Amino acid sequence: MLELKELCVSIQDKEILKDISLTIPDGETHVLFGPNGSGKTSLLLAILGYPQFKITKGEIIFNGKRVDSMAVDERARMGMGVFFQRPPVIKGMKLNDVLKAVAKKNGSGMDINKSTEALNLSYLAERDINAGYSGGEIKRSELSQMFAQKPSFLMLDEPESGVDIENMKLIGKKIRMLLERDIEKEKRMRSSLIITHTGYILDYVDADMGYSLINGSIKCRKHAGRLFEHIQKFGFKECELCQDTA
Numbered sequence: 001m002l003e004l005k006e007l008c009v010s011i012q013d014k015e016i017l018k019d020i021s022l023t024i025p026d027g028e029t030h031v032l033f034g035p036n037g038s039g040k041t042s043l044l045l046a047i048l049g050y051p052q053f054k055i056t057k058g059e060i061i062f063n064g065k066r067v068d069s070m071a072v073d074e075r076a077r078m079g080m081g082v083f084f085q086r087p088p089v090i091k092g093m094k095l096n097d098v099l100k101a102v103a104k105k106n107g108s109g110m111d112i113n114k115s116t117e118a119l120n121l122s123y124l125a126e127r128d129i130n131a132g133y134s135g136g137e138i139k140r141s142e143l144s145q146m147f148a149q150k151p152s153f154l155m156l157d158e159p160e161s162g163v164d165i166e167n168m169k170l171i172g173k174k175i176r177m178l179l180e181r182d183i184e185k186e187k188r189m190r191s192s193l194i195i196t197h198t199g200y201i202l203d204y205v206d207a208d209m210g211y212s213l214i215n216g217s218i219k220c221r222k223h224a225g226r227l228f229e230h231i232q233k234f235g236f237k238e239c240e241l242c243q244d245t246a
Protein backbone atom coordinates (compact mmCIF):
# COMPACT_ATOMS: atom_id res chain seq x y z
CA MET A 1 0.00 0.00 0.00
CA LEU A 2 2.79 2.43 0.91
CA GLU A 3 6.37 2.45 -0.27
CA LEU A 4 9.04 4.99 0.66
CA LYS A 5 12.21 4.90 -1.43
CA GLU A 6 15.29 6.60 0.02
CA LEU A 7 13.20 9.52 1.22
CA CYS A 8 15.10 12.62 2.40
CA VAL A 9 13.15 15.50 3.96
CA SER A 10 14.22 18.99 5.02
CA ILE A 11 12.53 21.74 6.94
CA GLN A 12 13.86 25.29 6.70
CA ASP A 13 16.96 23.92 4.90
CA LYS A 14 17.71 21.51 7.76
CA GLU A 15 17.69 17.83 6.81
CA ILE A 16 15.50 15.96 9.33
CA LEU A 17 14.92 12.63 7.55
CA LYS A 18 17.64 10.72 5.71
CA ASP A 19 17.21 7.89 3.21
CA ILE A 20 14.04 6.42 4.67
CA SER A 21 13.03 3.25 2.83
CA LEU A 22 10.15 1.07 3.93
CA THR A 23 7.22 -0.86 2.50
CA ILE A 24 3.87 -1.36 4.23
CA PRO A 25 1.88 -4.04 2.39
CA ASP A 26 -1.93 -4.19 2.31
CA GLY A 27 -3.41 -5.29 5.63
CA GLU A 28 -0.26 -4.72 7.69
CA THR A 29 0.38 -2.46 10.66
CA HIS A 30 3.91 -1.16 11.17
CA VAL A 31 5.24 0.74 14.17
CA LEU A 32 7.73 3.58 14.38
CA PHE A 33 9.73 3.93 17.58
CA GLY A 34 12.28 6.62 18.34
CA PRO A 35 13.41 9.17 20.89
CA ASN A 36 11.87 12.66 21.13
CA GLY A 37 12.84 14.84 18.20
CA SER A 38 14.06 11.94 16.03
CA GLY A 39 11.68 12.85 13.18
CA LYS A 40 8.69 10.52 13.66
CA THR A 41 5.93 13.14 13.36
CA SER A 42 7.82 14.84 10.53
CA LEU A 43 7.82 11.56 8.61
CA LEU A 44 4.02 11.21 8.92
CA LEU A 45 3.45 14.81 7.89
CA ALA A 46 5.84 14.46 4.93
CA ILE A 47 3.97 11.32 3.80
CA LEU A 48 0.71 13.29 4.06
CA GLY A 49 2.21 16.17 2.07
CA TYR A 50 2.58 19.07 4.50
CA PRO A 51 4.24 21.71 2.28
CA GLN A 52 6.80 22.86 4.90
CA PHE A 53 8.41 19.41 4.72
CA LYS A 54 10.48 19.54 1.52
CA ILE A 55 11.30 16.26 -0.15
CA THR A 56 14.87 16.67 -1.37
CA LYS A 57 15.33 13.09 -2.57
CA GLY A 58 13.40 9.86 -2.96
CA GLU A 59 9.83 8.81 -3.65
CA ILE A 60 6.53 8.20 -1.87
CA ILE A 61 4.43 5.60 -3.65
CA PHE A 62 0.87 5.06 -2.46
CA ASN A 63 -1.32 2.36 -3.98
CA GLY A 64 1.02 2.12 -6.94
CA LYS A 65 1.04 5.88 -7.66
CA ARG A 66 3.81 8.36 -7.01
CA VAL A 67 2.26 10.95 -4.70
CA ASP A 68 5.17 13.11 -3.53
CA SER A 69 4.13 16.12 -5.59
CA MET A 70 0.41 15.81 -4.81
CA ALA A 71 -1.41 18.16 -2.41
CA VAL A 72 -2.53 17.00 1.06
CA ASP A 73 -6.21 16.88 0.07
CA GLU A 74 -5.47 14.73 -2.98
CA ARG A 75 -3.58 12.26 -0.80
CA ALA A 76 -6.43 12.26 1.73
CA ARG A 77 -8.91 11.56 -1.07
CA MET A 78 -6.73 8.63 -2.17
CA GLY A 79 -7.16 7.13 1.30
CA MET A 80 -4.53 8.56 3.64
CA GLY A 81 -5.66 9.59 7.11
CA VAL A 82 -3.81 10.94 10.10
CA PHE A 83 -4.53 10.84 13.82
CA PHE A 84 -2.51 13.88 14.92
CA GLN A 85 -0.22 14.07 17.92
CA ARG A 86 -1.19 17.74 18.30
CA PRO A 87 -4.22 18.58 16.14
CA PRO A 88 -5.07 22.24 15.51
CA VAL A 89 -7.88 24.10 17.31
CA ILE A 90 -10.47 25.26 14.78
CA LYS A 91 -12.65 28.01 16.21
CA GLY A 92 -16.23 28.03 14.96
CA MET A 93 -16.04 24.41 13.76
CA LYS A 94 -17.90 21.95 15.97
CA LEU A 95 -16.77 18.35 16.30
CA ASN A 96 -20.22 17.16 15.23
CA ASP A 97 -20.12 19.26 12.05
CA VAL A 98 -16.66 17.97 11.13
CA LEU A 99 -17.76 14.36 11.64
CA LYS A 100 -20.94 14.88 9.60
CA ALA A 101 -19.06 16.55 6.73
CA VAL A 102 -16.28 13.94 6.65
CA ALA A 103 -18.65 10.98 6.90
CA LYS A 104 -20.84 12.39 4.10
CA LYS A 105 -17.89 13.14 1.81
CA ASN A 106 -16.33 9.72 2.32
CA GLY A 107 -19.57 7.75 2.36
CA SER A 108 -18.32 5.87 5.42
CA GLY A 109 -21.89 5.29 6.59
CA MET A 110 -20.92 6.31 10.12
CA ASP A 111 -23.80 6.86 12.55
CA ILE A 112 -22.49 10.04 14.20
CA ASN A 113 -24.56 9.84 17.39
CA LYS A 114 -23.83 6.16 17.96
CA SER A 115 -20.15 6.63 17.25
CA THR A 116 -19.64 9.67 19.50
CA GLU A 117 -21.53 7.83 22.26
CA ALA A 118 -19.36 4.73 21.85
CA LEU A 119 -16.24 6.87 22.20
CA ASN A 120 -17.68 8.73 25.20
CA LEU A 121 -17.67 11.99 23.20
CA SER A 122 -21.34 13.02 23.06
CA TYR A 123 -20.79 15.87 25.54
CA LEU A 124 -18.12 17.37 23.22
CA ALA A 125 -20.09 17.16 19.99
CA GLU A 126 -21.26 20.79 20.08
CA ARG A 127 -17.91 22.25 21.14
CA ASP A 128 -15.34 23.76 18.79
CA ILE A 129 -12.92 21.11 17.65
CA ASN A 130 -9.97 20.69 20.03
CA ALA A 131 -10.72 23.98 21.84
CA GLY A 132 -9.76 23.30 25.45
CA TYR A 133 -10.04 19.52 24.98
CA SER A 134 -8.12 17.49 27.55
CA GLY A 135 -5.33 15.15 26.36
CA GLY A 136 -7.64 12.12 26.42
CA GLU A 137 -10.50 14.00 24.76
CA ILE A 138 -8.22 14.98 21.87
CA LYS A 139 -7.31 11.32 21.29
CA ARG A 140 -10.95 10.15 21.32
CA SER A 141 -11.91 13.01 19.02
CA GLU A 142 -9.12 12.13 16.56
CA LEU A 143 -10.27 8.51 16.60
CA SER A 144 -13.88 9.49 15.89
CA GLN A 145 -12.62 11.38 12.82
CA MET A 146 -10.79 8.23 11.66
CA PHE A 147 -14.09 6.32 11.90
CA ALA A 148 -15.81 9.06 9.88
CA GLN A 149 -13.11 9.09 7.20
CA LYS A 150 -12.32 5.35 7.20
CA PRO A 151 -9.00 5.86 5.38
CA SER A 152 -7.32 2.85 3.80
CA PHE A 153 -3.96 3.94 5.24
CA LEU A 154 -3.98 5.28 8.80
CA MET A 155 -1.10 7.10 10.40
CA LEU A 156 -1.54 7.20 14.17
CA ASP A 157 0.79 9.57 16.02
CA GLU A 158 0.96 8.52 19.69
CA PRO A 159 -2.68 7.45 20.03
CA GLU A 160 -2.22 6.54 23.69
CA SER A 161 -0.22 9.41 25.18
CA GLY A 162 -2.11 11.11 28.00
CA VAL A 163 -4.92 8.53 27.98
CA ASP A 164 -6.13 7.00 31.28
CA ILE A 165 -6.39 3.21 31.77
CA GLU A 166 -10.15 2.97 31.12
CA ASN A 167 -9.98 5.09 27.99
CA MET A 168 -6.89 3.18 26.82
CA LYS A 169 -9.01 0.02 26.78
CA LEU A 170 -11.67 1.82 24.79
CA ILE A 171 -9.25 3.39 22.30
CA GLY A 172 -7.16 0.21 21.96
CA LYS A 173 -10.20 -1.93 21.13
CA LYS A 174 -11.53 0.64 18.65
CA ILE A 175 -8.19 0.95 16.86
CA ARG A 176 -7.98 -2.84 16.68
CA MET A 177 -11.45 -2.86 15.14
CA LEU A 178 -10.62 -0.07 12.68
CA LEU A 179 -7.47 -1.90 11.55
CA GLU A 180 -9.44 -5.14 11.17
CA ARG A 181 -6.84 -7.08 13.14
CA ASP A 182 -9.41 -9.79 13.97
CA ILE A 183 -9.85 -10.86 10.35
CA GLU A 184 -7.40 -12.63 8.04
CA LYS A 185 -4.72 -10.38 6.59
CA GLU A 186 -5.78 -11.08 3.00
CA LYS A 187 -9.29 -9.74 3.71
CA ARG A 188 -8.20 -6.56 5.52
CA MET A 189 -8.89 -3.26 3.74
CA ARG A 190 -6.57 -1.11 5.88
CA SER A 191 -2.89 -0.66 6.64
CA SER A 192 -1.32 1.52 9.25
CA LEU A 193 1.81 3.20 10.55
CA ILE A 194 1.70 3.84 14.30
CA ILE A 195 4.03 5.94 16.44
CA THR A 196 4.25 4.93 20.08
CA HIS A 197 6.55 5.65 23.02
CA THR A 198 4.80 3.55 25.66
CA GLY A 199 3.89 0.56 23.46
CA TYR A 200 0.48 0.28 25.18
CA ILE A 201 -1.21 0.15 21.81
CA LEU A 202 0.66 -3.11 21.11
CA ASP A 203 -1.45 -4.77 23.84
CA TYR A 204 -4.41 -4.29 21.51
CA VAL A 205 -2.88 -4.33 18.03
CA ASP A 206 -0.56 -7.21 17.18
CA ALA A 207 1.56 -5.14 14.82
CA ASP A 208 3.74 -6.63 12.10
CA MET A 209 6.97 -4.74 11.45
CA GLY A 210 8.72 -2.18 13.67
CA TYR A 211 11.37 0.45 12.95
CA SER A 212 13.58 2.46 15.19
CA LEU A 213 14.18 5.99 13.94
CA ILE A 214 17.22 7.73 15.39
CA ASN A 215 18.32 11.19 14.28
CA GLY A 216 16.19 10.96 11.15
CA SER A 217 17.47 7.55 9.97
CA ILE A 218 16.06 4.05 10.38
CA LYS A 219 18.64 2.16 12.43
CA CYS A 220 16.86 -1.12 13.09
CA ARG A 221 13.89 -2.98 11.65
CA LYS A 222 12.31 -6.17 12.91
CA HIS A 223 9.03 -7.55 14.28
CA ALA A 224 7.33 -4.71 16.23
CA GLY A 225 6.85 -6.66 19.46
CA ARG A 226 10.43 -7.92 19.50
CA LEU A 227 11.81 -4.48 18.69
CA PHE A 228 9.80 -2.92 21.53
CA GLU A 229 11.11 -5.53 23.98
CA HIS A 230 14.62 -4.78 22.78
CA ILE A 231 14.16 -1.02 23.26
CA GLN A 232 12.70 -1.52 26.74
CA LYS A 233 15.68 -3.68 27.71
CA PHE A 234 18.55 -1.83 26.09
CA GLY A 235 17.25 1.64 25.17
CA PHE A 236 17.66 3.43 21.85
CA LYS A 237 21.45 3.55 22.14
CA GLU A 238 21.60 -0.15 21.30
CA CYS A 239 19.35 0.36 18.27
CA GLU A 240 22.07 2.46 16.69
CA LEU A 241 24.39 -0.54 16.81
CA CYS A 242 21.81 -3.22 16.08
CA GLN A 243 22.41 -5.14 12.87
CA ASP A 244 19.42 -7.45 13.42
CA THR A 245 17.11 -6.69 10.52
CA ALA A 246 15.38 -10.10 10.35
Ligand SMILES: Nc1ncnc2c1ncn2[C@@H]1O[C@H](COP(=O)(O)OP(=O)(O)OP(=O)(O)O)[C@@H](O)[C@H]1O
Pocket residue numbers: 011012016034035036037038039040041042043052085
Ligand atom coordinates in the same frame (compact mmCIF):
# COMPACT_ATOMS: atom_id res chain seq x y z
N1 LIG B 1 8.10 23.46 11.63
C1 LIG B 1 9.32 23.16 12.09
N2 LIG B 1 10.32 24.11 12.10
C2 LIG B 1 11.56 23.82 12.54
N3 LIG B 1 11.94 22.61 13.01
C3 LIG B 1 10.99 21.65 13.04
C4 LIG B 1 9.65 21.85 12.57
N4 LIG B 1 8.95 20.72 12.71
C5 LIG B 1 9.81 19.82 13.24
N5 LIG B 1 11.03 20.38 13.43
C6 LIG B 1 12.21 19.75 14.05
O1 LIG B 1 12.41 18.47 13.47
C7 LIG B 1 12.87 17.56 14.46
C8 LIG B 1 11.95 16.34 14.49
O2 LIG B 1 10.70 16.71 15.06
P1 LIG B 1 9.48 15.68 15.16
O3 LIG B 1 8.30 16.43 15.67
O4 LIG B 1 9.34 14.98 13.87
O5 LIG B 1 10.02 14.65 16.27
P2 LIG B 1 9.31 13.38 16.91
O6 LIG B 1 10.21 12.22 16.67
O7 LIG B 1 7.90 13.27 16.48
O8 LIG B 1 9.40 13.74 18.48
P3 LIG B 1 8.38 13.45 19.70
O9 LIG B 1 8.62 12.04 20.16
O10 LIG B 1 8.82 14.43 20.74
O11 LIG B 1 6.98 13.70 19.24
C9 LIG B 1 12.89 18.31 15.79
O12 LIG B 1 14.21 18.75 16.03
C10 LIG B 1 11.96 19.47 15.54
O13 LIG B 1 12.28 20.61 16.35
Ligand SMILES: [Mg+2]
Pocket residue numbers: 040041042085157
Ligand atom coordinates in the same frame (compact mmCIF):
# COMPACT_ATOMS: atom_id res chain seq x y z
MG1 LIG C 1 6.09 13.51 17.43
